[in-house]
Every structure is written in structure tokens, then in C-alpha cells.
Amino acid sequence: MSFLDKDDLAYNNYVETTINPGNKLFTIALVISVCSLMSVPIIVKLGKCISNNRRFRKCENTGSSQHVTIVVKAVGLSNDYDGTETVAKTLDGSLEQSTLQPKQQQKPGFLHNTLSIIWSIVKFDRETKRILSLAIPFTCSAIAKTTSELFILATISHSLGNDAMVAYAMTYGLVGITFSFMGGWHDAITSLVSMAYGAENYDLAGAYVQTACLSYILCEIPWGIMWYFTMKQILLFIGFDVSVAILGQDFVLMRVLINVMIGVNQSILNFLFAIEYKKFANVMYSISAIANAVFVAIAAYQFNVNLVILGLVLLINASLIFFLIVAIPLALRWVKQFENGLFVSCTWTDTAVMKDVFKVALPIAFGSLCAYAEWEILTFFAASLGPAEAAAWAVMGFVWDVFESTTEAIGESSELRVAYHLGKGRPAMAKLAAYKSIILGAVVSIFMAIIFISLIEILPALMTRDATMQTMLEEIIPLVALGNVAMSMGMICWHVIGAQGRYHLSTSVAIVISFVVTIPLGAIMTIGLNINLQGLAFSAVTGYTA
Numbered sequence: 001m002s003f004l005d006k007d008d009l010a011y012n013n014y015v016e017t018t019i020n021p022g023n024k025l026f027t028i029a030l031v032i033s034v035c036s037l038m039s040v041p042i043i044v045k046l047g048k049c050i051s052n053n054r055r056f057r058k059c060e061n062t063g064s065s066q067h068v069t070i071v072v073k074a075v076g077l078s079n080d081y082d083g084t085e086t087v088a089k090t091l092d093g094s095l096e097q098s099t100l101q102p103k104q105q106q107k108p109g110f111l112h113n114t115l116s117i118i119w120s121i122v123k124f125d126r127e128t129k130r131i132l133s134l135a136i137p138f139t140c141s142a143i144a145k146t147t148s149e150l151f152i153l154a155t156i157s158h159s160l161g162n163d164a165m166v167a168y169a170m171t172y173g174l175v176g177i178t179f180s181f182m183g184g185w186h187d188a189i190t191s192l193v194s195m196a197y198g199a200e201n202y203d204l205a206g207a208y209v210q211t212a213c214l215s216y217i218l219c220e221i222p223w224g225i226m227w228y229f230t231m232k233q234i235l236l237f238i239g240f241d242v243s244v245a246i247l248g249q250d251f252v253l254m255r256v257l258i259n260v261m262i263g264v265n266q267s268i269l270n271f272l273f274a275i276e277y278k279k280f281a282n283v284m285y286s287i288s289a290i291a292n293a294v295f296v297a298i299a300a301y302q303f304n305v306n307l308v309i310l311g312l313v314l315l316i317n318a319s320l321i322f323f324l325i326v327a328i329p330l331a332l333r334w335v336k337q338f339e340n341g342l343f344v345s346c347t348w349t350d351t352a353v354m355k356d357v358f359k360v361a362l363p364i365a366f367g368s369l370c371a372y373a374e375w376e377i378l379t380f381f382a383a384s385l386g387p388a389e390a391a392a393w394a395v396m397g398f399v400w401d402v403f404e405s406t407t408e409a410i411g412e413s414s415e416l417r418v419a420y421h422l423g424k425g426r427p428a429m430a431k432l433a434a435y436k437s438i439i440l441g442a443v444v445s446i447f448m449a450i451i452f453i454s455l456i457e458i459l460p461a462l463m464t465r466d467a468t469m470q471t472m473l474e475e476i477i478p479l480v481a482l483g484n485v486a487m488s489m490g491m492i493c494w495h496v497i498g499a500q501g502r503y504h505l506s507t508s509v510a511i512v513i514s515f516v517v518t519i520p521l522g523a524i525m526t527i528g529l530n531i532n533l534q535g536l537a538f539s540a541v542t543g544y545t546a
Helices: 003-007 022-061 112-121 126-160 163-198 200-238 242-274 277-304 306-331 336-344 351-385 387-423 427-454 461-463 467-499 503-529 535-543
Strands: 085-087 095-098
Touching: 003 427, 022 427, 022 461, 022 535, 085 126, 085 336, 112 427, 126 163, 126 277, 126 306, 126 427, 126 461, 163 200, 163 242, 163 306, 163 351, 163 387, 163 467, 200 242, 200 336, 200 351, 242 277, 242 387, 277 306, 351 387, 351 467, 351 535, 387 427, 387 461, 387 467, 427 467, 461 467, 467 503, 467 535, 503 535
Parallel strands: none
Antiparallel strands: 085 095
16 A cells, blocks of 8 residues: 555544634625725825824924925826926925926816826836836746645645645745745845945945845754754644654755755845846746746656655755856856955945845844744644644645735835835835836736636645545635735735835834734634634734735
């Protein structure tokens, strides 16, 4: 009897002890999401009033020549807009770059203003084209990556069995906690290099990359050692049997090494994105994802290897991608003007560079950790319902990543455009790019939600042969789809705020929401009310909406 035959139906006789709420939680989550989105214009209006009042009071109290820009309404920018800023008068009579066109002699009506603002955002102008030129490749490569990970999980499930699939998913998720935190280093590259590149400070851009990359590698080492010595005990504590714990322990070292290589590759690719070699970066990103899926499928089905060897295959592929993304730009002299900052100078002795990187990386790191750890805490809540629930929730994490990747890709493109315009001293274009990205993200998230809901009877069967886990996945996919739509605006705003160097603001909001809304609500739904995985999905959707 093969290993697959032994555990393929691990939860075949599983008896669920949870409460099924039916469609009640989905209905409540839908109402909350709609009300939240409808309230955004009111909140924005209130925020503008508070901000303007503070500026006027500060100007009057200090008596200084501080610029307080008159807030005027935006009108459409023509398709041949050349990117120059409009100039508006400030209260003290001086001139300043404004985010909007000069105030008209006759104040237009409310409806005219509203339509003008909407038209300037939705019309297909040069800035829209540039956002799409980033968003489309980003989205394709992001979908390639997350779909590849979903395919690898399904391949492991169908070729090596349910235990191997659960061990892979849980190890991937747990090690991902520290990987997500360390990701603040390479994520900081996007906004920092974009600003430095926009300001034509190429040595500084290279120094940012060197600092972030070396910091990431050094910080990953102690965390990897910690996971190697604790993974088995953690899996046993969650409630999985010994076979799953042993498989996870054997695989964890490979997972850590894979994450190190992925992080280094991501640092280099983010650098190439920021200096406008986005086509090459997206192609390499997609090749890496597709190669992962192909090589794993060949190794699993043709050579019948175990989980550790599959991890070695992924590590070798990541190493080959690293060689290509370093060798090709060097050979083509794409990074010649950045080489002094990248290779010659020792940035760890430059306190200004270190301060800039830490200032951006740490808020990103804590924000990412908060978002990722939130999911893992919910996994522990799922474990309190039973081992099948914990396994199904871990698998759903891979599915949710596919949802999230599209909006994340649009957010990254908005961050590049906003940071670039700010580096060039063009706040009006930065603001316009932000609004256009938000609208685009909303449309794409709704489209993705429709696609996944249409696959509700197909996707679970592709992920696992276990009927119990299939049923659990089917129950929470609608809530996951709704959650992706609800969080699209917030995720893109996160990147826009980050492009301004204000990650601490979005991080603070994320931490408060996680510990005030999502995690307490998840505990109430599972530990308190014993509701099935729909309760956890509802908690996540409510938190993202907030």
C-alpha cells in the first residue's frame, strides 16, 4: 500500500462538532462592507474640514508665512497632459504647486464639481496608461506566483498525500510569519529607490538596495535557527499527529533557505521595478513562478520524490533565478549608474542611509507581521475547532493569496507612480495616480470575486481529495471573495501612504484593527460560540473592512 493510500482520506470519518450558521454571517458581512464603502466620502469630507481648520488656526497663531493652499476642486486633465503641475495661490499671496487647477472666477455647483472630479479620475489619459503599464504586468506576475503556489500545494496533496500537504501548508504558513516581518527590508526598496531615482540620486538608490538586502539576510539567520528547533513541537501543540509533525520538521530547513533566496530575489526585482526595468522584472518573476510549478510536478509525478526533495527543487530554481536577475542587468549595463551605491560604498557606515531604510522598513515589517500573524492566530483558533478545520484554514490561506495578489499588484504599481511623482516634485500627479489606482483596484477585485465564486464547486476538489476539507472550503469561499472586495481600497491606500513615507500611519491602523476587531471577534466566533470556519472568515472580512 502506498503512502498516498494510507492518508489520502485522513478526515473521511471526521465528525464535525461546530455550528453551521448558514448564510447569516455572509449577509451580515455584506451589509457591513457596503455601509463601510458608502461612508468613505463622508469620512474624507470630515477629515478635510478638520485638516483645513487646523492649518488656518496654525497660520493665524504663528503669524508666519506658512503656505496654506486654497482647496479647490479638480477638473479633468487632458489626454495630452505633459505632467507639469498647476500653480495655485496660497493665503499669503505666494505661489505653490497645487494638486488642482486654479480656482475659477465663478464657483461651479456641487454636481459640476463632483462630476469633474470623477471624470478626472476615470478618464483614460496618459497617467492611466502608465498605471496600467505597471499594473497589468504586476498583476500577471502576481497571479502567476500565487497560482503557482496553489498548484504546488495541489500537486503535493494528490501525489504525496494529505499528511504531506498539511505539513507543507503549515510549515509554509508558520515560517512565513518571520519571512513576512523580514519582508519589510525588501519592500522598503520600492518607495525609497523610486524617490531617489525620481530625484536622479543614483548613488543613494544603490545604497538603499545594498542596505536593505544585507539587513534582510542577516536578520533571517537567527529566525531560521529558531524554526528548525521548534517546528515539530509547534505542530504537535496545534493538534496534528506525529506523522505530520515529523514531515514538517524534515521540511522546515528547506523552507527557511527557500525564503532567504526568495527575499534576496525580491529585493533585486523591486530595485529593477523602481528603475523602470519592469518588463524584465515581471518576466523573470513569472518565469520563476511557472518553473516552480513545472519542476515540482515533474519531480512529484515522474520521480516520486519526498517533500524534502521537492523543497530542494524549489531552492535550486530560486538560486538559478538569482543568477539570471543579477547577471543579465550587469551584462547589459542597466545598473551602471547605480554600481557605486550597490557595490563600492559601505552603506552600513552611512547613518543617513541606515536611518532612511530603518524608518521605512520597520513600519512595513510590523504592518506585514501584524497582517500575517493575524492569519496564523486565526489558524490557532481554527485548531481549537479540530485538526481538519486547522488544515482547511491553512489551505484557504493559499486560495486567499490568489485573491489578494491582484489588488496587491495594483497597490505596488500605485506606490511606484506616487513615489516617482513625489520625487519629481509633482504632488498633483501623485494624488491623481492614487485615486486612479483605487478605482482600478475596486474593479479588479470585484472581477476576481466573481471568478472565484464561479469556481466554488471546482477549486476545493483540485486542492484536496479529502471530502471533509472540500466541504469546509466550499463554505468559506463566498466570504473570502467578499473580503477581497472589502479590503481592496484599504490595501491600495496602504501603498499610497507608504509612498509618502508614512508607513507608521497605516501600520498603526492595522495593529489597532487586528487586536481590537479581527482577533477578538475570531475568538468569540470559535472559542466562544463554536461556529465553524465561516466564523473565522467573517472575522477576517470585518477586520479588513474596518
